[in-house]
Amino acid sequence: xxxxxxxxxxxxxxxxxxxxxxxxxxxxHRAMYWYKQKAxxxxxxxxxxxxxxxxxxxxxxxxxxxECPNSSLLNLHLHALxxxxxxxxxxxxxxxxxxxxxxxxxxxxxxxx
Amino acid sequence: xxxxxxxxxxxSNEEEPVHLPCNHSTISGTDYIHWYRQLPSQGPEYVIHGLxxxxxxxxxxxxxxxxxxxxxxxxxxATLRDxxxxxxxxxxxxxxxxxxxxTRLQVFP
Numbered sequence: 578x579x580x581x582x583x584x585x586x587x588x589x590x591x592x593x594x595x596x597x598x599x600x601x602x603x604x605x606h607r608a609m610y611w612y613k614q615k616a617x618x619x620x621x622x623x624x625x626x627x628x629x630x631x632x633x634x635x636x637x638x639x640x641x642x643x644e645c646p647n648s649s650l651l652n653l654h655l656h657a658l659x660x661x662x663x664x665x666x667x668x669x670x671x672x673x674x675x676x677x678x679x680x681x682x683x684x685x686x687x688x689x690x
Numbered sequence: 691x692x693x694x695x696x697x698x699x700x701x702s703n704e705e706e707p708v709h710l711p712c713n714h715s716t717i718s719g720t721d722y723i724h725w726y727r728q729l730p731s732q733g734p735e736y737v738i739h740g741l742x743x744x745x746x747x748x749x750x751x752x753x754x755x756x757x758x759x760x761x762x763x764x765x766x767x768a769t770l771r772d773x774x775x776x777x778x779x780x781x782x783x784x785x786x787x788x789x790x791x792x793t794r795l796q797v798f799p
Contacts, residue, residue: 676724
């Protein structure tokens with residue numbers, strides 16, 4: 578099974594809402610990632626978890642809160658987002674050793690109204 | 691992070707070979723060269739990677755210049771399904787993949 582799954586596929590939320598994005602992999606990978614992709618732009622790294630610990634935070638605003646409850650699951654908690662946060666949010670995983678080949682999920686398309 | 695330079699777009703006809711170039715003149719000795727592609731409405735997909743030697747897999751070939759300052763992704767017979775944005779990425783000995791703007795490949799029947 579080489580699949581990374583993400584739920585939901587689409588999410589519309591208001592600026593005062595709290596919601597969560599979920600990502601799951603069952604490949605035994607030890608590293609998991611969140612990326613943000615705006616329309617017609619390349620993906621931008623947000624967070625990296627290694628062995629369930631946050632190892633990289635690319636100066637992401639605190640209204641995005643990642644969580645890694647176990648080695649297979651990665652969440653992104655959203656609170657008080659702005660319309661400019663509307664984007665495709667991609668999750669990825671890797672074995673976590675060079676060359677760090679990453680497997681991506683299909684993404685969650687988020688719209689903030 | 692080392693940077694890469696790719697053409698914004700390229701075109702090919704179906705069943706013809708495609709050579710996608712990437713320049714990375716500031717590459718360091720520990721940088722791997724990765725290629726990912728992103729089909730419309732999908733997440734990026736790993737294509738191939740290399741360090742110093744040329745590499746082949748079922749999807750593509752990667753030709754790396756002897757000085758490692760450039761590389762070329764080769765699709766041997768383009769299909770319509772190969773239409774995508776192709777990203778050339780350098781990664782050091784870390785978890786970080788920094789995507790550049792990539793090359794949009796159009797394939798015509």
